[in-house]
Amino acid sequence: AQTVTQSQPEMSVQEAETVTLSCTYDTSENNYYLFWYKQPPSRQMILVIRQEAYKQQNATENRFSVNFQKAAKSFSLKISDSQLGDTAMYFCAFVDSGAGSYQLTFGKGTKLSVIP
Amino acid sequence: DADVTQTPRNRITKTGKRIMLECSQTKGHDRMYWYRQDPGLGLRLIYYSFDVKDINKGEISDGYSVSRQAQAKFSLSLESAIPNQTALYFCATSDSVTGPYGYTFGSGTRLTVV
Numbered sequence: 001a002q003t004v005t006q007s008q009p010e011m012s013v014q015e016a017e018t019v020t021l022s023c024t025y026d027t028s029e030n031n032y033y034l035f036w037y038k039q040p041p042s043r044q045m046i047l048v049i050r051q052e053a054y055k056q057q058n059a060t061e062n063r064f065s066v067n068f069q070k071a072a073k074s075f076s077l078k079i080s081d082s083q084l085g086d087t088a089m090y091f092c093a094f095v096d097s098g099a100g101s102y103q104l105t106f107g108k109g110t111k112l113s114v115i116p
Numbered sequence: 117d118a119d120v121t122q123t124p125r126n127r128i129t130k131t132g133k134r135i136m137l138e139c140s141q142t143k144g145h146d147r148m149y150w151y152r153q154d155p156g157l158g159l160r161l162i163y164y165s166f167d168v169k170d171i172n173k174g175e176i177s178d179g180y181s182v183s184r185q186a187q188a189k190f191s192l193s194l195e196s197a198i199p200n201q202t203a204l205y206f207c208a209t210s211d212s213v214t215g216p217y218g219y220t221f222g223s224g225t226r227l228t229v230v
Contacts, residue, residue, distance in 0.1 A: 009156070033216045043204065045221035091158055095216045101166070102147060102210045103174065104219070106158035 002027045004094050006107035013082045014115050020067075021077045021110050023092030031097045034068070034075045035104070039089040048090070051075065053097075079112075087114045119143050122207050122222035129197050129229055137192045137225045139207030145218065146211050148190040150174075150182060153204040153224075162205075165190055197229045 003026045013019035025034070036048040051059045051068050059066050063080045079086055092107040120141045129135050139148065150162040161174030163182040171182055179201060181193045194201055207222040 004158075006158075035216075035219075043224050043226075045206065045208075045224075047219070050217065097216065100212075101164055101172070102216045102219070103149070103161050103164060104151075104159070104208075104216075106160070108156055108158040 002029070002032075002094050002096065002105045004092050004105050004107040006090075006092055006110050008110045009108070010111045010113070012113040012115055013079075015082055015084060017082055018078060018080045019082055019112065021079075021090055021092075021112065023075045023077070023107055025073050025075065025092070025094050025105075027073070027094065027096070029096045029098065033095045033097055034066075035093040035095070036064070036066070036075075036077045037091045037093060037106075038086075039091065039109075040085075040087070045091075049077065082114045084114050084116060086112060088112060118223065120207055120209055120220050120222040122205075122225050124225060125223065126226045127228070129227070131198055131229055133197050135194050135197055135227070137205055137207075137227070139190045139192070139222055141188050141190075141207075141209045141220070143209050143218075143220055144187075144211070145209035145220070146187065147209060148184065149208040149210075150180075150190070150192045151206045151208060152176060153206060159206065162192065194227075194229075197227075199229045201227065202229045203227060 034051045038046045067076045093104045149164045151159040153159045165171045165184045205225045
């Protein structure tokens with residue numbers, strides 16, 4: 001069974017600064033996907049960024065980027081130029097691409113507050 | 117209209133009552149899921165379904181049942197609600213074509229059991 005660990009229950013960052021959210025995972029699988037989801041107070045689950053395990057290049061989406069270290073089983077999210085709208089819960093998630101069911105395994109989340 | 121619609125958005129019910137949460141989708145996806153979110157625990161899988169005839173238990177299925185009435189509809193039932201089932205419930209969909217990239221979540225049902 002896979003596990004996903006987010007070691008930072010809460011974090012805060014000044015507006016316009018950079019913040020990094022940590023995520024580690026444990027799996028015996030070789031083919032998988034990793035995701036970061038954002039959940040604002042509206043409670044909608046919003047996909048922020050995704051990474052395929054077979055790709056060595058780190059994914060980037062505008063101000064969001066990841067540092068994917070496969071050997072270390074680490075998948076951190078960096079948010080640059082933080083904005084007030086980035087205030088939300090952030091969940092790291094794992095899916096085994098070979099399982100077929102595409103069940104997501106989530107971490108417990110990091111509550112990020114962006115301070116004006 | 118939303119691709120994945122959950123009803124109701126919020127619900128308060130009494131201990132021991134039977135309650136059904138409904139989910140419908142217009143994505144045409146074959147896979148549907150029910151997740152439960154608790155503060156400090158993240159989201160956990162309750163049940164998932166590959167199609168109308170294929171339903172599978174997830175990590176925390178005890179106390180819940182599901183019904184896949186059609187390709188587009190997947191309901192979650194609490195036969196006798198208890199207070200520790202108070203949580204935010206999400207329905208989600210995916211399919212074999214887009215795989216995990218096609219995951220789509222509903223807007224959630226906040227259930228309170230008193």
